[in-house]
Amino acid sequence: MVLWPLWSEFLLSWARTRRYWFNTLANLGGSLLYFYAILLGFSRLTPEEARFLDPGPLLLVFTAFNLTLFTFQSIAYTVQGEAQLGTLEHMALARGGLLRQLLLRALVQSLFGVLWSLLVLLPLALAFGVTLGPLARWPLGFLPLFLAALGFGLLMGATALYFKQVDEFFTIVQFLFLPYFFYLVRFEPWMAHLPFAPGVHLLRLSLSGAEAPWGLLGLALFQGLLLFALGLWAMAYMYRLVRRRGILGRF
Amino acid sequence: MRLLVQNVHKRFGKLEALKGVSLELGAGEILGLLGPNGAGKTTLIKVVLGLLLPDAGEVVLEEGGARRRPQGHEFGVLLEGSRNLYVNLSLLVNALYFGGIRGLPPREVRPRFEAWLERFGLRDRLHAPLASLSRGMQQKAALALALALKPRFLLLDEPTLGLDPVSRREFEGILLELKKEGWGILLTSHDLEVVERVSDRVAFLHRGEVRRQGPTRALLRDWAGEGYRVRLAEPKAEALLKALGPGWSAEGPEVLFFLGPWEALREVLGTLPVEVLEVSRGTPSLEALFLHLFGEARPSPSA
Numbered sequence: 001m002v003l004w005p006l007w008s009e010f011l012l013s014w015a016r017t018r019r020y021w022f023n024t025l026a027n028l029g030g031s032l033l034y035f036y037a038i039l040l041g042f043s044r045l046t047p048e049e050a051r052f053l054d055p056g057p058l059l060l061v062f063t064a065f066n067l068t069l070f071t072f073q074s075i076a077y078t079v080q081g082e083a084q085l086g087t088l089e090h091m092a093l094a095r096g097g098l099l100r101q102l103l104l105r106a107l108v109q110s111l112f113g114v115l116w117s118l119l120v121l122l123p124l125a126l127a128f129g130v131t132l133g134p135l136a137r138w139p140l141g142f143l144p145l146f147l148a149a150l151g152f153g154l155l156m157g158a159t160a161l162y163f164k165q166v167d168e169f170f171t172i173v174q175f176l177f178l179p180y181f182f183y184l185v186r187f188e189p190w191m192a193h194l195p196f197a198p199g200v201h202l203l204r205l206s207l208s209g210a211e212a213p214w215g216l217l218g219l220a221l222f223q224g225l226l227l228f229a230l231g232l233w234a235m236a237y238m239y240r241l242v243r244r245r246g247i248l249g250r251f
Numbered sequence: 252m253r254l255l256v257q258n259v260h261k262r263f264g265k266l267e268a269l270k271g272v273s274l275e276l277g278a279g280e281i282l283g284l285l286g287p288n289g290a291g292k293t294t295l296i297k298v299v300l301g302l303l304l305p306d307a308g309e310v311v312l313e314e315g316g317a318r319r320r321p322q323g324h325e326f327g328v329l330l331e332g333s334r335n336l337y338v339n340l341s342l343l344v345n346a347l348y349f350g351g352i353r354g355l356p357p358r359e360v361r362p363r364f365e366a367w368l369e370r371f372g373l374r375d376r377l378h379a380p381l382a383s384l385s386r387g388m389q390q391k392a393a394l395a396l397a398l399a400l401k402p403r404f405l406l407l408d409e410p411t412l413g414l415d416p417v418s419r420r421e422f423e424g425i426l427l428e429l430k431k432e433g434w435g436i437l438l439t440s441h442d443l444e445v446v447e448r449v450s451d452r453v454a455f456l457h458r459g460e461v462r463r464q465g466p467t468r469a470l471l472r473d474w475a476g477e478g479y480r481v482r483l484a485e486p487k488a489e490a491l492l493k494a495l496g497p498g499w500s501a502e503g504p505e506v507l508f509f510l511g512p513w514e515a516l517r518e519v520l521g522t523l524p525v526e527v528l529e530v531s532r533g534t535p536s537l538e539a540l541f542l543h544l545f546g547e548a549r550p551s552p553s554a
Contacts, residue, residue, distance in 0.1 A: 004350075004351045004352075004354050004355060004356055005352045005353075005354060007351055008347065008348045008349075008350070008351025008352050009352075011344065011347055011348055011351065012337075012340075012344070012348050015341070015344045015348075016340070019339055019340060019380075085337070086335055087335055087336065087337060089297075089300075089302050089330060089335060090328075090330070090335040090336070090349060091352065092301075092302055092323060093300065093302075093323035093324055093326070093328065093352075093353065094323070094324060094352035094353060095322070095352065095353050095354040097323075101352055240304065243301075243302060243303055243304045244303075244304045245263070246261075246263055246294070246297075246303050248302055248303070249302070
């Protein structure tokens with residue numbers, strides 16, 4: 001039942017990657033330069049300055065950040081873009097409905113996000129001799145983060161479903177994520193209530209080989225599930241509302 | 252199998268877009284949904300598809316005694332033509348994508364889509380972006396896609412928009428073939444000649460209300476009774492119409508239609524300043540009925 005709807009999202013992503021190849025290349029080139037500059041900066045630090053900075057896990061957290069961003073954007077930008085193109089109503093005729101199709105697209109976009117990140121990061125890590133030593137259980141650290149990203153993406157998607165043009169709002173929200181991903185010293189208890197923070201910290205611990213406390217895993221999982229449930233509810237509510245008001249495919 | 256629209260109401264603020272609309276569409280049937288701009292046709296189609304939730308009433312699919320709400324993927328649809336497709340991607344990618352999200356594998360969609368493109372003379376544009384096609388070709392491609400999904404019911408909103416006369420004829424033939432194969436087709440169009448030729452039944456929608464509905468031929472007969480079609484030797488139908496008075500309408504440059512008794516017609520025929528080639532009995536056109544219901548009514552039903 002899900003196979004062909006999922007396959008069609010792969011097809012669409014690949015077709016768009018090829019059609020807009022210049023944009024894809026520019027994205028890869030830009031990321032390469034961005035991470036190259038970061039690694040260059042690391043290589044110039046003295047051991048004292050770099051005592052909290054391990055480039056390996058940090059690079060992987062960058063990958064996680066990219067993945068989160070792709071997931072978050074895929075739903076929100078899909079709704080906005082498809083509504084403007086006029087294809088959202090056609091997409092809503094998918095077997096299983098719009099919500100399921102959006103989740104499938106988010107999954108595929110996330111995988112593409114990981115692929116692009118790895119295409120950039122692995123050659124750079126090799127070139128700079130960075131060692132990557134994540135624990136085998138790192139996916140457990142990743143799961144709550146992915147759930148939270150999906151949930152947040154759905155929440156933003158619900159906003160886009162109603163307001164349609166919401167780029168500026170998304171841009172601001174994206175900047176709010178950055179501190180949680182790139183705080184460099186330690187996890188503060190007050191951060192536990194911020195979206196993504198426990199998940200990111202858990203992932204960071206898993207990737208740096210440190211033991212992750214069970215309490216933190218529970219907290220991250222709870223937050224991930226809560227955001228996901230909230231996102232699903234918001235999307236279902238808004239989907240119903242826009243169909244009632246007749247603004248699914250237009251302003 | 253029947254699709255039933257039952258007492259559907261829809262209001263947008265102060266505008267009552269649908270006021271208790273009830274319709275029925277069976278398998279192997281073409282229903283023409285007609286009405287002036289803003290009558291509620293597209294709104295009704297969106298309600299049927301589930302893209303719009305009604306305030307009251309329901310849409311039901313009746314099959315073998317069981318009744319259920321139909322799902323969007325069970326319909327083939329042409330909504331505002333190619334606006335619902337990815338215009339920068341190829342025809343094939345569009346077909347495989349929209350087929351895929353409806354659960355159809357490429358091995359089913361692709362041959363059907365290619366066959367329909369062949370039929371529309373677009374087979375060689377399979378890999379071309381939709382945007383590179385002319386307006387009419389885009390319409391044909393969108394139509395080919397709707398047909399390739401092989402749905403239970405086909406909802407076509409202005410399908411002949413942008414089609415040249417040859418393609419329109421071809422399209423009529425396709426609709427009649429699909430009907431024979433058992434497809435149920437809801438057709439909205441301002442191309443009333445096409446609707447008149449292909450539809451089994453028509454429903455006239457005006458300001459959200461069904462004003463009349465029934466079998467096309469019977470509706471025209473019931474409305475006006477039998478009349479006479481007068482074929483002229485010269486294209487002067489419009490010019491003569493002004494002098495002829497009530498009961499007369501022009502169906503083309505050389506064809507007049509008269510509603511009334513034979514005696515009255517015979518009197519007028521002798522005074523016409525143009526040679527009459529043929530007089531035959533018949534019913535008025537759908538366009539005449541449309542004009543009567545929604546515009547300058549010619550001819551008057553009282554004639």
